[in-house]
Amino acid sequence: MTLPSPYHAPGFYDDALAKGRHRDIVGGRWEETPRIVLPLLTQHGLTGTDHLLDIGAGALRLGRHLAPQVAGYWATDLSRALMLKGWETELDDATRTKLPQDHLIEDTAFTYPHIPATITFALAFAVFTHLPADHLATALTNLRPRFPSLRRLIFTVFLAPEQHSGPHRQADGVVTHPDRFPWHMSERHVLTLARTAGFTATRHDHRLPRGQTLFTADPET
Ligand SMILES: C[S@@+](CC[C@H](N)C(=O)[O-])C[C@H]1O[C@@H](n2cnc3c(N)ncnc32)[C@H](O)[C@@H]1O
Numbered sequence: 001m002t003l004p005s006p007y008h009a010p011g012f013y014d015d016a017l018a019k020g021r022h023r024d025i026v027g028g029r030w031e032e033t034p035r036i037v038l039p040l041l042t043q044h045g046l047t048g049t050d051h052l053l054d055i056g057a058g059a060l061r062l063g064r065h066l067a068p069q070v071a072g073y074w075a076t077d078l079s080r081a082l083m084l085k086g087w088e089t090e091l092d093d094a095t096r097t098k099l100p101q102d103h104l105i106e107d108t109a110f111t112y113p114h115i116p117a118t119i120t121f122a123l124a125f126a127v128f129t130h131l132p133a134d135h136l137a138t139a140l141t142n143l144r145p146r147f148p149s150l151r152r153l154i155f156t157v158f159l160a161p162e163q164h165s166g167p168h169r170q171a172d173g174v175v176t177h178p179d180r181f182p183w184h185m186s187e188r189h190v191l192t193l194a195r196t197a198g199f200t201a202t203r204h205d206h207r208l209p210r211g212q213t214l215f216t217a218d219p220e221t
Pocket of ligand 1: 005007025026027033055056057058059060061062076077078079082107108109110124125126127130131135
C-alpha cells in the first residue's frame, strides 16, 4: 500500500528524532519560514486576542514565535514527540512558561482531541502539501462543529492547473503530484472541499517557500 507521506512510514519520527533531525523533519528553512509567514498571518487577521490552533505544528518552527503572541496557543501533530522536541530545544524559558506541554496534542485523524472549544483562529502551514485531499476535507469538516468561535483558518496547498493529470513543477522547482507526495490539487477542488465543509475559501498570491499557495477559509454564516 502506498503511504500518504513519508511521515507515515513506520519508525519515521523515532529514527529522525534519534538523529537530532527535528528541524529537517519539518523541511528546515528554520529562520526563513517564520520571517515570511508571521507577517502574513497578521495581514490576514491573526491578533493578540486570538486563541490559536496550529494544526500539524511539527517542531514548533512557527509555534515558538506564535505562542507568546496570542491569548492561547494549542498545537496538534501526527507526532507529539516531534512537538515535544521542539518545545525542549527551541523555546526560550519565557515561551515554555507560556506554553504548557499539555497544549501539544497528538492527533492522527484531524479530530482535535482535548483542544478547547474557545479556539478562534486556526493555521495549517505546509501540512496539506504533504497529504492527499481527503485529509484536507476531514480537517475542514471537523473544525466547524468542534470550534463554534472559529473566525478563520489559514492553510497552504500546492496547486496545479485544472484538468492537469500528471506531475507539476511549482514556482521554486518542487515537482508535485496528483496521486502521491508531495500532493497538489486544483484551486477549484480546494474551494469545493471548503464549501462542502461550510467555509468560504479565498486564494492569496503570496510568494511562499517551495511555491505553496496560501488560502484563508472563513466559516459561512
Ligand atoms: C512540513 S511540516 C510543517 C510543520 C509546521 N506547520 C511548520 O510550518 O513548521 C508538516 C507537518 O505535518 C505533520 N503531519 C503530517 N501528517 C499529519 C496528520 N495526518 N495529522 C497531523 N499532522 C500531520 C508532520 O508531522 C509535520 O510536522
